[in-house]
Amino acid sequence: MSADHTATAGVAIPNDLEAMWLPFTPNRQFKREPRLVSRAKDMHYYKPDGTAVLDATAGLWCSNAGHCRDHIVSAIQAQAAELDFAPSFQFGHPKSFELASRIADLAPGDLDHVFFCNSGSEAADSALKMAIAYHRANGEGSRTRLIGRERGYHGVGFGGISVGGMVANRKFFGPLLAGVDHLSHTYNRAEQAFTIGQPEWGVHLADELQRLVELHDASTIAAVIVEPMAGSTGVLPPPKGYLQRLREICDKHGILLIFDEVITGFGRLGYATAAERFGVTPDLLTFAKGVTSGAIPMGGVMVRKHIYEAFQTGPDHMIDLFHGYTYSGHPMAAAAGLATLDVYRDEGLFERARTLEPVIAEAAMSLKGHPLILDVRTIGLVAAVDLAGVDGLPGKRGFDAMRTAFEQENMMVRVSGDCIAFSPPLIVSKEQIAEIFEKFRRVLDKIA
Numbered sequence: 162m163s164a165d166h167t168a169t170a171g172v173a174i175p176n177d178l179e180a181m182w183l184p185f186t187p188n189r190q191f192k193r194e195p196r197l198v199s200r201a202k203d204m205h206y207y208k209p210d211g212t213a214v215l216d217a218t219a220g221l222w223c224s225n226a227g228h229c230r231d232h233i234v235s236a237i238q239a240q241a242a243e244l245d246f247a248p249s250f251q252f253g254h255p256k257s258f259e260l261a262s263r264i265a266d267l268a269p270g271d272l273d274h275v276f277f278c279n280s281g282s283e284a285a286d287s288a289l290k291m292a293i294a295y296h297r298a299n300g301e302g303s304r305t306r307l308i309g310r311e312r313g314y315h316g317v318g319f320g321g322i323s324v325g326g327m328v329a330n331r332k333f334f335g336p337l338l339a340g341v342d343h344l345s346h347t348y349n350r351a352e353q354a355f356t357i358g359q360p361e362w363g364v365h366l367a368d369e370l371q372r373l374v375e376l377h378d379a380s381t382i383a384a385v386i387v388e389p390m391a392g393s394t395g396v397l398p399p400p401k402g403y404l405q406r407l408r409e410i411c412d413k414h415g416i417l418l419i420f421d422e423v424i425t426g427f428g429r430l431g432y433a434t435a436a437e438r439f440g441v442t443p444d445l446l447t448f449a450k451g452v453t454s455g456a457i458p459m460g461g462v463m464v465r466k467h468i469y470e471a472f473q474t475g476p477d478h479m480i481d482l483f484h485g486y487t488y489s490g491h492p493m494a495a496a497a498g499l500a501t502l503d504v505y506r507d508e509g510l511f512e513r514a515r516t517l518e519p520v521i522a523e524a525a526m527s528l529k530g531h532p533l534i535l536d537v538r539t540i541g542l543v544a545a546v547d548l549a550g551v552d553g554l555p556g557k558r559g560f561d562a563m564r565t566a567f568e569q570e571n572m573m574v575r576v577s578g579d580c581i582a583f584s585p586p587l588i589v590s591k592e593q594i595a596e597i598f599e600k601f602r603r604v605l606d607k608i609a
């Protein structure tokens with residue numbers, strides 16, 4: 162409150178949008194012409210005036226089960242009345258253990274242990290810290306270097322932006338973590354444009370890891386972190402054989418492989434994890450978003466057995482990992498997670514995403530040939546289009562497309578620069594997939 166006001170809890174003041182500073186949003190434009198939703202059900206949001214908005218992006222890659230699903234809503238309501246909070250350090254409550262077991266059961270290989278946090282950013286930073294601490298626990302304390310990838314997104318913590326490769330997310334924030342290096346991103350339009358699924362071109366880019374090993378020496382490298390399918394940068398499916406090659410090089414040199422599955426986890430690519438889809442098991446796997454279908458914030462890290470066990474060596478009274486969050490495994494998040502996994506299982510939503518993969522691919526590829534479309538990429542229940550930019554104004558075309566879709570076509574899409582991504586809830590129907598791309602074609606015609 163400014164000096165001439167007395168802050169009094171509960172006093173009604175006019176809602177003029179000004180107090181809130183929105184994340185990753187141009188605030189002045191938004192406050193002039195806000196894009197508000199006030200209700201949601203299944204495949205739709207609703208504007209405050211009641212207009213239905215088709216959700217072509219699962220909120221923010223989160224709501225894989227669709228919105229306000231009865232089973233999830235009831236579980237959260239019941240949990241709120243039964244146990245609101247339980248401390249996560251030195252104490253526990255049954256549902257977080259049950260959820261960890263259910264998640265471990267969905268994970269490939271021996272990713273048998275689950276650490277909880279509250280977001281994808283926390284998951285990425287937790288995984289990076291665990292990797293460095295693991296090597297120390299293992300008698301290899303010199304392994305501290307972290308390797309990420311250009312165009313990677315691992316949230317907004319200092320660890321995540323340091324290994325991340327989205328320039329705008331890094332350049333404002335100083336020197337970041339020391340001892341980080343990056344692989345090249347895997348996109349090459351000349352070689353890959355209009356690919357459905359994994360591109361044929363690009364496996365050789367994984368060999369850059371070998372080059373970095375030769376530059377820094379394996380004894381200094383703790384871990385490599387990649388999104389198996391880069392999402393936020395504009396959907397870059399991995400070239401065929403790329404993830405396998407990274408795994409081989411990591412194994413050869415004792416480097417841990419971290420998959421950031423905050424977007425790809427829980428059905429987005431037709432499987433519980435991208436690791437399962439691509440047949441490559443990482444040593445640590447981060448998740449968030451889809452674990453609760455976005456209904457309550459939650460994130461986490463799945464960890465291989467030998468990594469967890471490396472920490473179980475000290476005196477019995479001693480904390481084994483000096484890391485955690487007040488809200489790790491929060492009762493409401495755990496209840497939402499359990500109910501969400503029930504919905505995925507009972508409605509076969511991962512399989513459904515697999516069945517719909519060719520449907521979204523065909524619908525998205527129908528945009529090829531439009532003068533504004535430079536590339537279309539699809540994999541799983543995901544599609545992305547690169548739009549021809551406006552000269553001198555990077556991101557303007559993408560922003561106009563997102564805004565026009567919401568204001569004139571009543572559809573929510575995700576914008577990243579001049580790329581638009583489509584990742585509807587896994588309950589989407591074939592008719593709604595067709596509707597998404599019919600609406601988007603009209604958007605393109607309007608902004609051309």
Ligand SMILES: Cc1ncc(COP(=O)(O)O)c(C=O)c1O
Binds near residue numbers: 285
């Ligand atoms: C791969 C990946 N990692 C981390 C994050 C960060 O998640 P959050 O925004 O929940 O911190 C995201 C968010 O989109 C993501 O896509």
